[in-house]
Each structure stands twice: as structure tokens, then as C-alpha cells.
Amino acid sequence: MSYARSMKPLFYIILLNAVGAALISISGGARSPEALVLTGAICVVSIICYTVVSFAGFGDPYLFLIISMLGSVGGIMQLRIRTAYGVRQLKWFLLGTACYFLAMLIFLAMRKILPRLTPLYVGVSVALYAATLVFGRTSHGSRNWIVIGGDNGLSIQPSELIRIFFVLTLAAIFTAQPDKNSKKKKKADGDKPFGLRPNAARLLSASAVTAVNLGFLLLQREWGIALLFFATYFFFIYVYGASRGYLLLNAAAAVGVGAVSLKYMGHIQTRVEAWLNPFADASGKGYQITQSLFAIGEGGFVGRGIGEGSVYFIPEVHSDFIFSAICEEMGILGGFAIVMLYFVLTYRGFKIALACTNRFNKAVAFGLSLMLGLQSFIIIGGVTKMIPLTGITLPFISYGGSSMLTTFAAYGILQAISALKEETTDEL
Amino acid sequence: MGEILSKILTYIFVIIIYLFIYAIIRMIYFDIRAMNRKKSGGLADAYLKLINLRRDLDFNIDESYELEDDEVIGRGAKCTLRLPDKYLSVRHCRIYKADGSFFIEDLDSTNGTFLNGDELGDEAVELIDGDKISIGRLNFIFVMPKGVDE
Numbered sequence: 001m002s003y004a005r006s007m008k009p010l011f012y013i014i015l016l017n018a019v020g021a022a023l024i025s026i027s028g029g030a031r032s033p034e035a036l037v038l039t040g041a042i043c044v045v046s047i048i049c050y051t052v053v054s055f056a057g058f059g060d061p062y063l064f065l066i067i068s069m070l071g072s073v074g075g076i077m078q079l080r081i082r083t084a085y086g087v088r089q090l091k092w093f094l095l096g097t098a099c100y101f102l103a104m105l106i107f108l109a110m111r112k113i114l115p116r117l118t119p120l121y122v123g124v125s126v127a128l129y130a131a132t133l134v135f136g137r138t139s140h141g142s143r144n145w146i147v148i149g150g151d152n153g154l155s156i157q158p159s160e161l162i163r164i165f166f167v168l169t170l171a172a173i174f175t176a177q178p179d180k181n182s183k184k185k186k187k188a189d190g191d192k193p194f195g196l197r198p199n200a201a202r203l204l205s206a207s208a209v210t211a212v213n214l215g216f217l218l219l220q221r222e223w224g225i226a227l228l229f230f231a232t233y234f235f236f237i238y239v240y241g242a243s244r245g246y247l248l249l250n251a252a253a254a255v256g257v258g259a260v261s262l263k264y265m266g267h268i269q270t271r272v273e274a275w276l277n278p279f280a281d282a283s284g285k286g287y288q289i290t291q292s293l294f295a296i297g298e299g300g301f302v303g304r305g306i307g308e309g310s311v312y313f314i315p316e317v318h319s320d321f322i323f324s325a326i327c328e329e330m331g332i333l334g335g336f337a338i339v340m341l342y343f344v345l346t347y348r349g350f351k352i353a354l355a356c357t358n359r360f361n362k363a364v365a366f367g368l369s370l371m372l373g374l375q376s377f378i379i380i381g382g383v384t385k386m387i388p389l390t391g392i393t394l395p396f397i398s399y400g401g402s403s404m405l406t407t408f409a410a411y412g413i414l415q416a417i418s419a420l421k422e423e424t425t426d427e428l
Numbered sequence: 429m430g431e432i433l434s435k436i437l438t439y440i441f442v443i444i445i446y447l448f449i450y451a452i453i454r455m456i457y458f459d460i461r462a463m464n465r466k467k468s469g470g471l472a473d474a475y476l477k478l479i480n481l482r483r484d485l486d487f488n489i490d491e492s493y494e495l496e497d498d499e500v501i502g503r504g505a506k507c508t509l510r511l512p513d514k515y516l517s518v519r520h521c522r523i524y525k526a527d528g529s530f531f532i533e534d535l536d537s538t539n540g541t542f543l544n545g546d547e548l549g550d551e552a553v554e555l556i557d558g559d560k561i562s563i564g565r566l567n568f569i570f571v572m573p574k575g576v577d578e
Contacts, residue, residue: 008455009448009451009455010575012445012447012448012451013445013448014443015444016444016445016448019437019440019444020441021554022437023434023437023441025436026433026434027430027432027434029528033437061455062456065452066452069445069448073445076441141514177572205472254563293517302438302439302442303436303442304435305431305434305438306434306437306438306441307434308431308434308435308438327439330441330442331442333442334438334441334445334452337442337445337446337449338445340449341449343455343520344449344453346454347573348456
């Protein structure tokens with residue numbers, strides 16, 4: 001690949017940050033030198049990381065580029081909404097980069113033992129859930145925060161971290177070797193695209209693990225993540241060859257749980273009503289979604305201009321509803337660009353999974369890219385009233401430290417898997 | 429004034445995102461192209477070109493297959509060139525290079541190997557550029573562009 005061509009995306013990232021910084025300073029009037037320094041730091045970090053990844057042979061060079069782009073757009077939007085949010089978001093982005101490479105190195109170092117640690121993953125997940133339930137703090141009807149050190153202390157959302165453990169658990173279950181002492185068989189299985197058809201035991205243990213996770217999430221009223229986990233699990237059992245009957249059974253169970261909660265939980269009822277007919281109660285139940293739709297409509301095709309929209313009418317605009325703000329200020333054209341970025345990112349993830357030769361790594365790559373792709377779909381679908389709205393973050397753009405760091409770690413694992421792929425190709 | 433300026437800058441902002449996506453997709457495209465060439469070595473002397481319409485076949489198949497020095501074609505997992513046509517035998521036929529020419533031989537296949545319409549017997553037959561090879565439901569043209577001269 002020519003040097004000029006491979007450097008072009010980096011150039012666009014820098015250009016975007018420059019234009020973004022100009023926009024922030026002419027519109028908000030809130031000129032923060034710290035914000036400018038951090039925007040510059042993002043550019044520098046992107047250049048360094050991209051160079052390291054592509055020239056040190058750490059596998060796929062596109063992942064980090066796309067993440068940098070998403071993070072830059074997110075940073076600019078956060079700065080535009082509130083300088084303090086933006087500054088913190090950009091700091092998290094830089095910290096996230098460290099997480100990315102840390103997760104990559106940990107995965108590379110531990111890749112031999114990771115497939116055998118299923119009990120550990122489940123144990124850590126359960127411990128985190130328990131800690132959330134005991135020490136947790138309720139916000140917006142969900143008990144999903146742990147606050148360390150007083151009111152202004154560090155608040156973390158353990159369910160964001162559990163996402164990674166959940167994928168690792170499923171991957172370990174579905175690629176577990178029934179016969180541990182026959183190494184020959186192991187090799188033969190590796191040739192097949194997704195391994196042998198799983199036996200009933202594997203499916204059942206996957207279902208059991210998912211049920212435990214969903215149980216805790218529903219206790220915390222984390223419907224967004226619960227939906228995400230279930231969808232990931234469902235695709236997993238489909239890919240790993242569950243029979244049609246078992247798929248139907250799972251779908252029926254999900255519908256059953258949905259129907260029961262619709263009947264007995266006001267929380268869910270409100271959500272569904274707001275989804276089906278938000279304008280019936282536009283100032284009450286449907287407030288969030290109608291404001292989001294107004295904003296998207298207001299933006300039109302090309303948007304009102306960054307800093308010109310009235311984004312403060314949108315509730316939770318910095319986290320769950322950031323996509324509505326993007327659509328208002330950059331238009332549907334800008335919103336579509338963001339969707340395309342997620343599309344390319346998820347495509348790269350699946351590509352890594354397809355190219356991977358190790359069964360466990362393949363499953364992890366598949367699960368992580370699937371989960372993060374679904375996450376973007378769930379929240380973008382939610383704020384555009386395509387599916388019922390469930391609170392979940394938009395990866396790399398929504399405000400939030402836990403989400404940012406763990407999403408970075410997830411992609412760091414993907415990066416590690418792609419690096420391994422290149423390693424094996426060279427050996428052959 | 430500020431409003432117009434920020435509008436224009438926003439357009440530029442969005443256009444940059446699209447340019448970025450374009451650049452990335454272009455890079456991926458060139459990457460895949462380079463990889464495909466690398467996979468086949470880029471030096472193969474000959475290849476098989478499929479002449480069936482791919483949409484008439486109910487399985488995945490490539491438009492062409494570059495030939496290495498020794499290829500066993502068939503349905504089985506151990507074949508060097510594995511084609512999922514159910515009318516092929518597990519080990520159907522073999523194409524190999526000897527003394528600068530390519531030869532084809534049938535490996536006792538059930539449905540036979542046909543060269544320009546004639547069924548192959550027990551002996552290997554030399555292939556020349558433009559020969560038509562029919563196995564199972566598949567028809568290939570044997571292409572050797574440069575001729576093999578050592």
C-alpha cells in the first residue's frame with residue numbers, strides 16, 4: 001500500500017479536529033484552552049497509535065483509525081454541549097487508548113489460558129453484579145452505578161465491563177473441547193469455519209449463563225444491556241448451530257418475559273407506549289422520544305450547523321440522545337455518516353473473526369464485534385423510534401467513562417486477535 | 429454572520445467524515461486486492477476459468493482458480509482445490525505440472541472427467557491453452573497465457 005494512501009485517513013482526522021475546534025470557538029464562546037490542547041493531543045495520539053499498529057505489525061490498521069474518528073466526532077459534540085463534559089470525554093479518550101493497548105497486550109499474553117477460564121468470567125460477573133446491587137446507586141430508574149469516594153467521587157458502571165466477560169464466557173462455552181486429551185481432534189476442528197455442532201450441554205450452559213446475567217440485569221432494571229445480552233446470545237446460538245426448535249424456544253421465552261414485564265412493570269409499559277405513540281403524551285411519557293424526533297426533524301438533510309441547534313431541549317443529550325443532537329446539527333447526512341462509521345467498524349470486526357484460525361479467538365472476535373454493532377443499532381434505533389428506547393450508550397460518542405474505557409478494551413482485544421492472525425499467516 | 433460560518437464549517441465537518449470513510453474503504457479495497465494476489469502467489473502459470481454461470485449453481489464457487497504445481501480437485505477436505513459440487517467425487521481428478529506442461533488425470537471418479545467432451549481414461553493427458561474441462565456440473569477453460577517455458 002502506498003504511503004500517501006495509508007496516511008490519508010489520519011490527515012482527515014486531524015482536519016476534522018481542526019474544523020471542530022474552530023466551530024467550537026466561534027459558536028459557544030466557551031473557549032477553553034484545555035479543550036484545544038486535548039483536541040491536539042487526540043490528533044497526536046492517533047498518529048502515534050496508527051503508526052505503531054501499522055508498522056509494528058499489530059494486525060488490522062483500520063480499527064484504531066475508525067475509533068479515532070468516532071472519538072473525535074464525539075469529543076467535538078461533547079465540547080459543544082458542555083465544555084466540562086467535552087474536556088472529561090477527551091481525557092477518557094486518551095485513557096481509553098491506554099486501555100486499548102493494555103487489553104491487547106493482556107489478551108496476547110494470556111491467550112493460551114483464556115479459553116479455560118469460564119468459571120472465572122462467570123464469577124467476576126456475578127461479583128460485579130452483587131457489588132452493584134449492594135453498593136449501587138440508582139439513577140433514572142436503573143440501579144447500575146457504583147460510586148467510590150463520596151458524591152463527587154469516581155462513579156463506575158460495572159455492567160459495561162461485564163459486557164466483555166459475557167462475550168468471553170459465551171466464546172469459552174461454545175469452543176470448549178469435549179475431549180481434552182485428544183490434541184489431534186482439536187486441530188481438525190480448527191479447520192471448520194465455526195467448529196463442530198455444539199452438543200446440548202453447551203447450549204444449555206450458555207442459556208444458563210445468559211439467564212443468570214439477564215436475571216441480575218433485570219434486578220438492576222438495566223433493560224438496554226439486558227436486550228443487548230439477549231440479542232448477542234441469540235446470534236451466538238444461531239451461529240453455533242442451535243436447532244430451529246431451540247431458537248424458537250428462546251425467542252418464545254424472550255417474548256414471554258417481555259409480555260410479563262409489560263403487564264406488571266410500569267417502567268416497561270411507559271417505554272412501549274412512548275414508542276408506539278409518543279405524541280399521545282408528548283409532555284409526559286413521550287417527552288424524551290418526541291424531543292429527539294423534533295430535533296432530528298429540525299436538522300433536516302444538512303443540519304442547522306454545529307452550535308446553532310437547540311440541543312438542550314433534548315433530555316440526556318450528552319449520553320443516550322447524542323445521536324439526536326448530531327442529527328439536528330449535522331443533519332441526516334451527518335447522522336448517516338456516523339452510522340456508516342459503525343458499519344465499517346463492525347465489518348472490520350467480522351472480517352477479523354472470519355480470518356482468524358483459532359476457534360476461541362474467532363468466537364471472541366465474532367461476539368465482541370456483534371455486541372458492539374448491536375449496541376449502536378439499539379441506541380440509534382431507540383432514539384429514532386425504530387425500536388423501543390432503552391438506555392444504552394453510543395460507543396465512543398456518548399459521554400461516559402466506564403463505557404469509553406471498556407469499549408476501548410473490547411476493541412483492543414479485537415486488535416490482538418487480528419495481530420495473531422497475521423502472526424499465523426507469516427508462520428505458514 | 430457567525431451562523432453562516434458555523435453552517436459552512438459544519439458542512440465541511442460532515443464532508444470530512446465522508447472523505448474519511450471513502451479513504452478507509454479504498455484502503456480496505458486495495459488491501460483485499462493485494463491479499464488475493466498474494467494468496468495465489470501472483471506467479472501461477474495457468475488457471476482454470478469457470479464458464480458456468482455462477483447464479484445457476486447452488487453453491488459458492490470462484491470465477492477462476494490459479495493452478496499450483498500439483499492440484500487434487502474434488503469434494504473432499506483433503507483436496508488442494510475443494511469444490512462443493514455434489515456430482516464430484518471426494519477425489520475427482522488431478523492436474524499437475526511436469527516438464528513444463530500441465531497434465532490432467534482422472535482419479536477413478538464416479539462421474540468421470542471430460543476433456544473437450546471426451547471422457548478421460550486411465551492415462552494422464554497433456555493440457556493446452558483453451559482446453560475445456562468438465563467435472564460434475566462444472567465446466568472450466570484451462571488457460572495458460574504465456575505458455576510454460578523454462
